[in-house]
Amino acid sequence: xxxxxxxxxxxxxxxxxxxxxxxxxxxxxxxxxxxxxxxxxxxxxxxxxxxxxxxxxxxxxxxxxxxxxxxxxxxxxxxxxxxxxxxxxxxxxxxxxxxxxxxxxxxxxxxxxxxxxxxxxxxxxxxxxxxxxxxxxxxxxxxxxxxxxxxxxxxxxxxxxxxxxxxxxxxxxxxxxxxxxxxxxxxxxxxxxxxxxxxxxxxxxxxxxxxxxxxxxxxxxxxxxxxxxxxxxxxxxxxxxxxxxxxxxxxxxxxxxxxxxxxxxxxxxxxxxxxxxxxxxxxxxxxxxxxx
Amino acid sequence: xxxxxxxxxxxxxxxxxxxxxxxxxxxxxxxxxxxxxxxxxxxxxxxxxxxxxxxxxxxxxxxxxxxxxxxxxxxxxxxxxxxxxxxxxxxxxxxxxxxxxxxxxxxxxxxxxxxxxxxxxxxxxxxxxxxxxxxxxxxxxxxxxxxxxxxxxxxxxxxxxxxxxxxxxxxxxxxxxxxxxxxxxxxxxxxxxxxxxxxxxxxxxxxxxxxxxxxxxxxxxxxxxxxxxxxxxxxxxxxxxxxxxxxxxxxxxxxxxxxxxxxxxxxxxxxxxxxxxxxxxxxxxxxxxxxx
DNA sequence: AGCCATATCGTTCAAATCGTTCATTTTTAG
DNA sequence: CTAAAAATGAACGATTTGAACGATATGGCT
Numbered sequence: 279x280x281x282x283x284x285x286x287x288x289x290x291x292x293x294x295x296x297x298x299x300x301x302x303x304x305x306x307x308x309x310x311x312x313x314x315x316x317x318x319x320x321x322x323x324x325x326x327x328x329x330x331x332x333x334x335x336x337x338x339x340x341x342x343x344x345x346x347x348x349x350x351x352x353x354x355x356x357x358x359x360x361x362x363x364x365x366x367x368x369x370x371x372x373x374x375x376x377x378x379x380x381x382x383x384x385x386x387x388x389x390x391x392x393x394x395x396x397x398x399x400x401x402x403x404x405x406x407x408x409x410x411x412x413x414x415x416x417x418x419x420x421x422x423x424x425x426x427x428x429x430x431x432x433x434x435x436x437x438x439x440x441x442x443x444x445x446x447x448x449x450x451x452x453x454x455x456x457x458x459x460x461x462x463x464x465x466x467x468x469x470x471x472x473x474x475x476x477x478x479x480x481x482x483x484x485x486x487x488x489x490x491x492x493x494x495x496x497x498x499x500x501x502x503x504x505x506x507x508x509x510x511x512x513x514x515x516x517x518x519x520x521x522x523x524x525x526x527x528x529x530x531x532x533x534x535x536x537x538x539x540x541x542x543x544x545x546x547x548x549x550x551x552x553x554x555x556x557x558x559x560x561x562x563x564x565x566x567x568x569x570x
Numbered sequence: 571x572x573x574x575x576x577x578x579x580x581x582x583x584x585x586x587x588x589x590x591x592x593x594x595x596x597x598x599x600x601x602x603x604x605x606x607x608x609x610x611x612x613x614x615x616x617x618x619x620x621x622x623x624x625x626x627x628x629x630x631x632x633x634x635x636x637x638x639x640x641x642x643x644x645x646x647x648x649x650x651x652x653x654x655x656x657x658x659x660x661x662x663x664x665x666x667x668x669x670x671x672x673x674x675x676x677x678x679x680x681x682x683x684x685x686x687x688x689x690x691x692x693x694x695x696x697x698x699x700x701x702x703x704x705x706x707x708x709x710x711x712x713x714x715x716x717x718x719x720x721x722x723x724x725x726x727x728x729x730x731x732x733x734x735x736x737x738x739x740x741x742x743x744x745x746x747x748x749x750x751x752x753x754x755x756x757x758x759x760x761x762x763x764x765x766x767x768x769x770x771x772x773x774x775x776x777x778x779x780x781x782x783x784x785x786x787x788x789x790x791x792x793x794x795x796x797x798x799x800x801x802x803x804x805x806x807x808x809x810x811x812x813x814x815x816x817x818x819x820x821x822x823x824x825x826x827x828x829x830x831x832x833x834x835x836x837x838x839x840x841x842x843x844x845x846x847x848x849x850x851x852x853x854x855x856x857x858x859x860x861x862x
Numbered sequence: 863a864g865c866c867a868t869a870t871c872g873t874t875c876a877a878a879t880c881g882t883t884c885a886t887t888t889t890t891a892g
Numbered sequence: 893c894t895a896a897a898a899a900t901g902a903a904c905g906a907t908t909t910g911a912a913c914g915a916t917a918t919g920g921c922t
Binding site: 586587588589590593605606607608609 | 910
Binding site: 284285296300317 | 878879880881
């Protein structure tokens, strides 16, 4: 929950003296507010942001009410993937949590966490699945675990200002894959956008209505499963037209979008991964800055 | 209408102890008037002004008018539902989070939070949806928001001991409703079980495999949507037999299970809501205690 | 009006935090 | 390598905070 922490809690959590923490607050290295009586109070997300920026690791993370556990060594990306994959298959949420939060604190971008770690782990699990090495329930449980972890990561992400451009997105009817669109939301938030995933399995009509009501600058569509290609293309056409009408950028991505289907679609960007998407929107933000 | 707030409400809203708030009032840091009997009353605008002056997080004005704590009176539960419903429809995650965490901190059981607050709010939203008062994307977004909040709640729930009995469950293929099975998991954890939701849309065969591998004491099946009744019954029969084989209790529930379908099923418990389920498993735990 | 459950009152007290100073350790620069 | 500069951790009295207590006020009810 979003309650404020006392300097003592934070100092013990990150393994530093109270005096130093106070100095850091006073120098603006960590954001802190004051009580009416002058005592400092720190928000969890600000502490995490500081840890991430300075490359520190929490010693005693339970004090932060965070799911982070101390990790002595910096794991390589390959090790992280291996541990994560094993943990997810075994249903070891604790382990998965530790791996992902450690990566986050080690300044790994959410793009890479999504593309190269979670995406790769889920790909390996899917592969084992088709080899009958893991049961479907293990794959689904892995998705559930990742979803919970991403929700927690999402809760401690620095809040983006109200003035940031809005991005919305989701998946269409017949596509129940939550993780990709959730990762898009997180990656866009890290890139400074006010991103909101509307969820999965949405009819095209209501996505059009959402564009009309919310008037985002960007709309993303994650496509991991297509039940009927003609129906999908028709739904997509509807949405593309509406996006054009309201001057909304439209970005698409997902494993189900093969070249043949893409040829019959129009969009501002097709993204193979989160990195592509973030690069695309970064360009847009820069252009906007130049214009102003 | 200048609503007057009690010190307790304000203290909870801004996350400070009641004693400190009283001192601040007495030192003139927050404007407050007195009732004839000497009790302090604070105006919303004065509290907001104080928050702005002390650099604390600016809170939504509507947030401060939230009635907090008052244990389990119908009125406040009604208010919680009203605020939650409005927040979910508007996509105001902050408000929804506040409402649900306040309820949790006020010691409202997760059963009641699920049954009487979230369940009721989602029912109202569904009703408005069929009246075309809210868009489908608003309903889906509400589910997403609730899911994120429940993930966070789940993370701060006390951990159950390893010795606690294991319960697993989920939804069958064709049923993508996450919230019910997620709420079951949380309610069972609160009741002292080691509960793990395996997710949604699972084939019956892999649920059988999960029972065989994990050997839980309890299996729950949440049924919010049935695509084909005969196929569902066949899948269910498979699972029931497997549960019998391994001596696993099986509890079912969900809006899609009408009397006609129930007549063709066998189970240890049918639960209309979370309260029923928790009462059922509490009986089991007590019996086990007696046995030991 | 009187009753009752609950909230708030004022007060006290232990624990935490404040700002500050100072000795020690670590980093930087010549 | 050495000396200056900077950061750290510990200590100090003064102040603030949060939790407790019995007594009183509030608001709903009959």
